[in-house]
Amino acid sequence: MTTTPETTHELTIRTDDGADLAVTVLAPLPGTPSSGDVVLVHGWAHARRAWGTVADRLIRAGHRVVLYDQRGHGASTEGRTPVSVERLGSDLAAVLAETGAREAVVVGHSGGGFAALSYAATSPSAGRLRGLVLLGTAAHGQDTPDSEVKMMGSPVFSRALRRPWLGRKLLGSTMAKGVDPIILDVNRQMFAATLPRVRADFFRCTRGWDLREALASVTIPAVVLHGEADKVIDIALAETLAGVLPGARFERVPDAGHMLPLERPHLAVSAVSELTSLASR
Template sequence: MNIITTPDNTELFVKDWGSGQPVILLSGWPLSSASWEDQAMVLVEAGYRVISYDRRGFGRSSQPWNGYDYDTLSDDLAAVIQQTGAVDVTLVGFSMGGGEVARYMSRHQGKSVVKTALISSVLPFMLKRSNNPDGEEQEMFNSMIEDIKADRAKFFAGFFKKFFGIGIIAQPVSDELMQWMQSIAMQASLRATIECVKSFSSTDFRDELSAFNVPTLIIHGTDDKTVPIEISSREAAQGIPQAKLIEYEGAPHGLFATDKDMLSRDLISFLKQ
C-alpha cells in the first residue's frame, strides 16, 4: 500500500498509476479517491500518470482530530506532489477538492503545476454574506451538520439522491452505485465529515482566483443542486485569468458518474492542448 506521511505525521493513502505527464485527482466531500477510478483508468490508458489520494480523515487515510482547514489540506497536497516527485502537474479538483487546488495555487504558489481543472467546484465562495448575497444560508449548512450528527447513514441516503440528480423519473446512476458511494462516505470519521462541511462552506476563495496563473478548465452541470453553478463556476470563470468554462446542460453534481464518458473526453482534450 502506498502511504505518504505529511508534516504532522498524518498518513495519506495514495494510488499512483501509469506513467507520463502526471495528473493529480482530488476527490469531493464526503468521498475518497475511489470516486475517480473511471477517469483514472481512461487517463492512464491515454498515456498519463494518475495520482489520487484519500483526503485525511476519509477513505483509507488516517483520521486525525485536526487538520481539516484548507491550509492544512493544501499542505497535504504539497506533500503528495513532493514525495511522489511529480513535476509539470495538472491538478483536477472535484467539488470540495477545488478548494484544495485554489489554496495550493495561492499558499504554495502553484509549484510544479502547469494546468488546473475544476469540476463541480465549490469556488469561489459558498456562504451567503452581505458581500455575497447569492450564496447559501448558514442555516442550511448548520442543518446538514445536525442531520449528520443525528443519523449519518440516513443523511447520506438522501444527500446522494440530490448529488446524482435522482428524481421521480430521472435515474442517471444505479442503486448499486448509490450504495457504493454511501459506503465510501461512511468510511470517513465523523469528525472529518463535519469539519470539512465547515471548511468548504465558509472558506472564501475570491481573493485567490488570481493565483490561478495557468490554463484552467472549469466543468459544471447546469442542474447541480448540491453546488449551484450560478454561485460557483460561473463566478469562478469570471475571476480566473485563463479559464475556460464548459457547462453540461441538465447535469447534476456527480459528473464523474453521471457524465463520466464526456468528462473523461473533455479532460483528455484539455490535457493534450
Template sequence: MPYFTTSDGTELYYSDQGAGQPVLFSHGWPLSSDAWQVELKLFADAGYRTIAHDRRGHGRSSRTYTGNDMSTYASDLAELVDHLDLTDLVVVGHSTGGGEVVRYAAQHGQGRVVKVATAGAVPPIMLKSGSNPEGTPIEALDAIRAGVLKDASQFWKDLAEPFYGANRAGSAVSQGAKDDFWRQGMLVGLAAAYDCVKAFSETDQTDDLMAIDVPIFIAQGGDDQIVPIAAAAEKSIKLVKDGTLKVYPGAPHGIYGAYQNELDQDILAFIKG
C-alpha cells in the same frame, strides 16, 4: 497500498498508476480517491501517470480530529506532491477537491502545476451572504451538520439522491452508484465529515482564483443541486486569468454517466491542448 506521512503525522493513502505526465485527482466530500477509479484507469490508458489521494479524515487516510480545513488540505497535497516530486503537473478536483486543488495551485504549485481543472467546485465561496446572495444559506449547511451527527449512514443514502440527480424525472443513475456513494461516505471520520462542511462552504477562495497563473478549465453541471452554479463556476470564471468555462446542461453534481464520459474527454483535450 502506498501511504505517505505528512509533517504532522497524518497518514495519507494514495493511488499511483501509469506513466507519463502526472495528473492528480482530488475527490469531493464525503468521498475518497475511489470516486476517481474510472479516470485513474482511463487517463493512465491514455498515457498519463495518475495519482489520487484520500483526503485526511476520509477513506483509508488517518481519521484526523484536527486540520480539517482547506489550507491544511492544500498543505497535505503540497507535501504529497513534493514527496513524489511531481512536475509538469495537472491537478483535477471535484467539489471540495476543486477547492483543494485551487488553493494548492495558488499557494503551493508554482514551478510544478501547469494546468488546473475543476468540476462542480466550491470556489470562490459557497456560503450565502449579503455579498454572495446566490450562495447556500447557513441554515442548509447547519442541516447538513445535524444530519451527519444524527445518523450519518442514512444521511449519506439521502444525500446520494440530489448528488446524482436521482430525484429528477427520467434519471438513469444506478442503485449501484448510489450504494457506492454510501460506501465511501461510511469511511469518513465523523469529526472530519462535520468540520469539512465549514471548510467547503465558508472558505473564501477569491484570492486563490485570482492568483492562479496557469490555464484552468472550470466545469459544472447545469442541474447541480449541491453547489449553486451562480455562486461557483459562473463567478470563478470571472476571477481567473486564463480560464475556460463549460456548463453541462442537465448534469448533476455527481460525475456519472453521459456527463462523466463527456467531462473526461474534455479534460483530456484540455490537457493535450
C-alpha cells in the same frame, strides 16, 4: 480497474502534522505514449474509489495517475491540526512532491477542488502545474448551514446511510435524475464509510472561505465543469470561479448533478486531454 501489480504502487505519505495519506500511483498501460501526470483529488465524504473510471481511462491514454484519500477519508488518518481548506492544499502539495508529480494536471471535485484552488493560490511551486480541471466546485460561498453540519455529524444519518435503499434516497439530490442505481450506491457507500465527525468538520471548515482575490493572479490553464442540475454548489458560483481565473474555460454540463466523477467521467478525461494538448504546444 484493469491494472496489474506491476502498474500499481501503493504508498503512505506522512504530512507535517502527522496525517498518513493513503496514495495510489498507476502507471500508464504498456505501449501507450507518455502523456504526463494527473493527480485526482476527491470531494468530501468520498474516497479514491470515486475516480475508478476516470483513472482507468487516463492510464489507457498514457497518463501516470496519482490518487489519494484526503485526510480522515478512506484509509487516510486525520492528523493533529484542525481541518481547513489551507491544510488540504498543503496535503496536496505533499502528495505532488512525494510522488514527483509537480508538473501534473490536477483534477479536483467539489472539496477536492477547494484543495486544488488553495494550492494554486498559495504554493510557490503551483506555477509548474500543467493545468487544473475543476468539477462541481467554487472559490467562495460555502457557508454550510448549522442544520446541514449537524446532519452530517449525526449518528442517525449514518445509520440511515448504511441502509442501501434509504441511503440512496437521502443522497438522491447530489445527482441528476436517471443515474444508474449502481452509481448511486457507490456514492452512498463512500458517504456511509466516512466518519460522522469527519463529515461535519469538513462541511464546517469553509465558512467565510473566499479565494477569489487570490486566484486573480493564478494563470494556470483551467477547465471548470459544472452540472446544470447541481443542487450542492450553485452553478453561479462556478461561473464566478471561471471568471476570476485568467486562464479558465467554463462549461455547463446538461442533465448532470454534483457528482461529475461518477456521472460524467469521460468529461474529466476530455478536459485533461485538452490541457495536456495546450501544455505541449
